[in-house]
Amino acid sequence: DADVTQTPRNRITKTGKRIMLECSQTKGHDRMYWYRQDPGLGLRLIYYSFDVKDINKGEISDGYSVSRQAQAKFSLSLESAIPNQTALYFCATSKGGYETQYFGPGTRLLVL
């Protein structure tokens, strides 16, 4: 089984809808991250969490919110989806004090 899983893998939604992307990990890592990937822009950090009670904004947090339900679960919500949130979304994990991050398989989101 994969160490970092994301659901759903693909999602099509309409403008204005609220959607949630979920991430689970079995690596036992305390840190979790949400990124979006757009062509030519690489990976950009949306939110990150260093433990269950710690949530921090990344460089592009507007229009997004997160919830860390447990050490192993980190969800990303789009409160009111808009077309320019169409992107590939990745969850990643790392162990505190270590720089290497491990990525999930991604969620491909299309907002119509």
Added chain:
Amino acid sequence: QKEVEQDPGPLSVPEGAIVSLNCTYSNSAFQYFMWYRQYSRKGPELLMYTYSSGNKEDGRFTAQVDKSSKYISLFIRDSQPSDSATYLCAMSSRSNDYKLSFGAGTTVTVRA
């Protein structure tokens, strides 16, 4: 100006050629340097890791870091069609809690 610059390519080479990829960066605090490989419709996976300046070799892959020039490189020798992927450079520092800053990624195609 982006903190990490990477030519997005695309780069197309014949099988057996040497692939040369590079990134430049502006933040002199970066200490940890990574290369991730991302196959189509997959999440990034760590390929090479280097701490501070110097070279690191792993099979057909060599990573180089020149902190004085703020320049990192990845070389792939005897390239194979299975090396066709997007390669992302990433870097971090302890002062920034090891959060990763990514380049845009270079798409490489190795022709059989």
